[in-house]
Every structure is written in structure tokens, then in C-alpha cells.
Amino acid sequence: xNLDPRKLxxxxxxxxxxxxxxxxxxxxGVNIPHFQGLEGHSDADVLTHAVMxxxxxxxxxxxxxxxxxxxxxAFEGADSLKLLEHVAAKVRGLGFxxxxxxxxxxxxxxxxxxxxxDMRENLAHAMGIDVDNVGVKATTTERLGYEGREEGxxxxxxxxxxxxx
Numbered sequence: 001x002n003l004d005p006r007k008l009x010x011x012x013x014x015x016x017x018x019x020x021x022x023x024x025x026x027x028x029g030v031n032i033p034h035f036q037g038l039e040g041h042s043d044a045d046v047l048t049h050a051v052m053x054x055x056x057x058x059x060x061x062x063x064x065x066x067x068x069x070x071x072x073x074a075f076e077g078a079d080s081l082k083l084l085e086h087v088a089a090k091v092r093g094l095g096f097x098x099x100x101x102x103x104x105x106x107x108x109x110x111x112x113x114x115x116x117x118d119m120r121e122n123l124a125h126a127m128g129i130d131v132d133n134v135g136v137k138a139t140t141t142e143r144l145g146y147e148g149r150e151e152g153x154x155x156x157x158x159x160x161x162x163x164x165x
Contacts, residue, residue, distance in 0.1 A: 007162055007163040007164075008161070008162060008163075009059065009096065009160070009161040009162075010058055010158060010159065010160055010161075011053075011054040011056070011057035011059070011158065011161065012053075012054055012057060012157070013050040013051060013052065013053030013054030013057060013155075013156070013157040013158075014050055014154065014155070014157075015047075015049035015050040015053065015155050016152060016153070016155075017039055017044045017046045017049075017152055017153060019152055019153075020036060020037060020038060020039035020044075021035075021036045022036075023036065023037030023038065024037045025038060025110070026038070026043045026045045026080070027045060027046060027105060027112065027119065028047040028105075028115070028119025028122055028123055029045065029048060029079075029080070029118075029123070030115045030118045030119055030122065032110055032115055034109075034110045038152070038153060041071075041076055041077075042068070042075050042076070042077060042078040042079075042080055043078065043079055045080035045081070046154070046155040047103060047105055047119065047136070047155040047157070048080035048081060048083070048084050048123065049064055049080060049155070050103060050156055050157035051101055051103060051123060051127075051155075052064045052067075052083060052084055052087045053157070054101065054157040055087050055088065055091050055101075055127075055159050055161070056087060056090075056091070058159050058160070059090070059094050059096055061090060061091065061094060064083070064087075067086075067090075068083055081123075081125075082126075084123070085126045085127075088126065088128055095164055095165030096161040096163055097161065097162045097164050098127050098128075098133075098159065098161060099159075099161060100133045100134075100135075101127065101129075101133065101134050101135065101157060101158070101159045102134075102135035102137075102159075103135060103136050103155060103156060103157040104137045104139060104155070104156045104157075105136070105139070105153060105155050106138075106139055106140070106141055106154040106156070107140065107147055107153040107154075108140050108141060108143060108148050109150050111138070112136075112138035116136045116137075119136045120135070120136050
């Protein structure tokens with residue numbers, strides 16, 4: 001394959017949410033059993049938010065705060081996978097193909113790895129790409145920092161887009 005590197009774009013997304021009592025814990029579209037969830041205007045899906053920002057960044061289309069303002073009541077409690085569907089459509093509308101997405105979740109607890117395959121499937125479905133093109137990994141911070149103190153979760157995502165138009 002003769003691929004023009006000028007048609008490739010990479011994006012990086014990072015999202016952080018603090019834990020909050022009385023909320024479900026949604027990560028990668030999976031409701032994970034835990035005694036607390038994440039604070040946020042939408043469902044606070046930290047992983048899906050990082051993926052959206054990676055895609056928007058690669059397409060030079062702003063960020064999720066611009067697209068889905070946190071003070072807009074329309075997005076209160078929003079399902080982040082539905083928002084990801086919208087982002088994927090926007091990226092395609094700008095002439096890009098989503099080639100690959102990779103991610104890391106940093107959380108001391110709860111364990112994310114048992115839910116990894118479901119997260120990959122949810123993200124792939126929302127973006128309209130093959131699950132083999134979506135990576136999800138998890139790590140602890142060895143009890144260091146806010147993740148290690150179990151105060152919140154951070155997610156990192158990177159993506160590769162191909163300009164098709």
C-alpha cells in the first residue's frame with residue numbers, strides 16, 4: 001500500500017473525573033459495580049470522553065467541551081456512547097476514516113480489566129469500526145496520586161485518522 005503520510009492524523013485525548021457517591025460508575029459504556037461513580041454533567045464516562053477528544057483533536061474539530069458544553073442542560077446525564085456516535089459522524093463528515101484507537105485507564109480501583117472486552121465492543125460499535133481496531137488497557141498508579149488514593153480516574157486515548165477526501 002502506498003500511503004501518503006500527509007493524509008494521516010493522530011489525536012490525543014485525556015479526561016479526568018473525581019469519584020462521587022450516589023452515581024453509577026460508567027467506563028467505556030460499561031456499568032461497573034462499585035460503591036461510587038464519577039462526578040460529571042453527563043454520565044461522566046471518562047474513557048469515552050478521552051476517545052472523543054482524541055478523535056476531535058485529530059480532525060482539528062475542537063474538543064468535547066466545545067461540542068457538548070458542560071453547562072448545557074441538553075447534555076445532563078447524557079449517554080457518552082451516543083455522544084461518541086455523534087463525534088464519529090462529525091469526523092467522517094470532515095472527510096476522515098477512523099483507522100485505530102488505543103486507550104489506557106488509570107485507576108487504583110475498581111479493577112477495569114474484567115470489563116475490557118465489553119468496553120472495546122461498546123467503543124467500536126459507537127464509532128462504527130471493527131473491534132480489532134480498538135485497544136483498551138488498564139493500569140494502577142501503585143497507590144500514587146489521586147488515582148492511587150482512589151479519588152478519581154484518568155483515561156488517555158490516542159487515535160489514527162486517514163483523510164479520505
